[in-house]
Amino acid sequence: MAQTLSLFATRLYRAPLGGRDPDLLRQELADACTMLEQEDVAGRRWCRENGYKGYTSYASLNDLPTRVSAFGDLKKRLDRHAARFADDVGFDLAGGKLKLDSLWVNLLPPGGIHTGHIHPHSVISGTYYVTLPDGASALKLEDPRLAMMMAAPTRLPEAALDLQPFVFLTPQEGEIILWESWLRHEVVLNRAKAKRVSISFNYAWV
Template sequence: MAEPEFTALWPTNLMRITLPGAEQANPVLAELIERMDAGRDQMTTDYLSGNFFDFGHPAVGWLKSCVERAVVDYARGTGVDYPIDFSIQAWPNVNRFGDYHDLHNHPHSWLSGTYYVRVPSGEDAPPGREDRTPNAISFFDPRPQANMLAIRNDPQVDPEHRILPEAGQMLIWPAFLHHMVHVNLSREARISVSFNIVLRWRNEYLP
């Protein structure tokens, strides 16, 4: 009997990378972002007010260049083997004790991503349930109820993929993908830079 062929239909690609130079850049970025946050009450939620990557600072320029390279790597890794023209909208996030981000996605964008400047260890979290995962990010299967008839060892069985990121890591995913950020239970702030990748349209993008 011939060997069967299997095709993974409609995969959702998530890219994860640790940036070289992060140990040197992160303390500088953290100080800069915390200084910006002190002057803007709603900096984290008012993400359309300016573009963080327009800020003229060497550490911000370093991060912008890393994101630009990562977007090209994501495209190549997912089979897009031609030049793409895009802009980046970036904003800093400061999440203190009790802060979190509800389930959401990022409309009008091609990709979304986050770079992690500081992720508290959570050792100072108050007592509570053992299944808590402070500062983790969860991604959810974009196909509703795809796991309804999944059985053990079926890759569709868990509709949630949860990651506890580390400082210096960057995640990039399709902007349509719903995700949420778990609550920070540390007295130390979680600091990150999120971004959207918006395509400048070309007819060459048409399938």
């Protein structure tokens, strides 16, 4: 009997942040992100010098969970989700553990993008979505086999999601999305009339 197997799955985890008063925490984080954009002079300078349209604290602040209590609360909740995802993908941590080693905010204005990239030196990466106005950018994910497909035909539009070369996800406010850090992804053009606010993070295996 003929059989077609699905091998080497790429897993993606998405869930509401959860915990106590998640909407209140989301508003506190929104206020904190706005504050950082206004006060982080080094971050704004890095964005100007590197042609980043909008604001990110990626290159300027590495202590957000201890700098602002709302980020500390967020970290505790993210730790629980990261542990669940690690179980989902069957990680054998061999006595080690997952550690949140970076967390940064992103304020993407209308017309802003974040080009395709991966997160080296990490094992789990993800984003928590704070503010998503109507028309806000989708998250675009790339099939990691794409560079090796050579002469393969394109996929039919109605082909299953796990066969498509690119998948576009529309996040929801208050949601987290996690993936393994080698998965190439990007944020497409923000067509909203307001800023798209998110908080991204990496977990290392230590």
